[in-house]
Amino acid sequence: MSHLTTPIVRFWTHSIRRQLILGVTLVHALLMTVFVFDLVERQRDFLLDLAQEQATGLVNALATTSSSWVLADDVAGLQEVIASLSSYPDLRYAMILDPEGRVLAHSDSTQVGRYAADTISRSLLAAPTESQNLVVNHTVIDLAAPIITTDRQVGWARIGMGQSHNTAAL
Numbered sequence: 311m312s313h314l315t316t317p318i319v320r321f322w323t324h325s326i327r328r329q330l331i332l333g334v335t336l337v338h339a340l341l342m343t344v345f346v347f348d349l350v351e352r353q354r355d356f357l358l359d360l361a362q363e364q365a366t367g368l369v370n371a372l373a374t375t376s377s378s379w380v381l382a383d384d385v386a387g388l389q390e391v392i393a394s395l396s397s398y399p400d401l402r403y404a405m406i407l408d409p410e411g412r413v414l415a416h417s418d419s420t421q422v423g424r425y426a427a428d429t430i431s432r433s434l435l436a437a438p439t440e441s442q443n444l445v446v447n448h449t450v451i452d453l454a455a456p457i458i459t460t461d462r463q464v465g466w467a468r469i470g471m472g473q474s475h476n477t478a479a480l
Contacts, residue, residue: 357476365451365471373455373467388415402470
């Protein structure tokens with residue numbers, strides 16, 4: 311073991327100039343590493359905030375455009391509105407729920423007519439009549455907005471957005 315440590319000790323203690331250069335280099339490398347990690351975390355948080363703002367705008371627009379279709383009980387029209395969102399990047403699902411949790415329209419048409427019975431959906435049905443952030447993390451953003459006509463809630467618009475584009479950008 312002493313055979314290995316002797317050259318390292320000699321290299322480090324050879325001269326004051328070498329010690330200063332190595333010390334400054336190590337401190338610089340450490341600070342740059344901390345800076346890069348901090349910058350990536352800030353960028354990740356910024357992209358999440360931006361994606362949440364975009365998802366909020368999308369779910370509010372979906373709620374607004376769906377109100378007349380919900381009032382008319384036009385399931386085919388609602389399905390067309392949902393289908394128009396299919397090309398939206400990272401959209402995992404979009405759905406329209408009635409106040410009891412029945413799926414009126416869904417990006418997966420096999421879900422239409424079923425009841426949303428998961429924990430998050432049940433909590434949404436009991437939530438106040440305002441936009442809800444159901445799940446917001448670096449993997450998925452799940453938001454809901456009430457569908458309101460003449461001060462009466464007639465359903466919920468809900469979307470789930472993945473974050474793979476943002477993750478790939480980092």
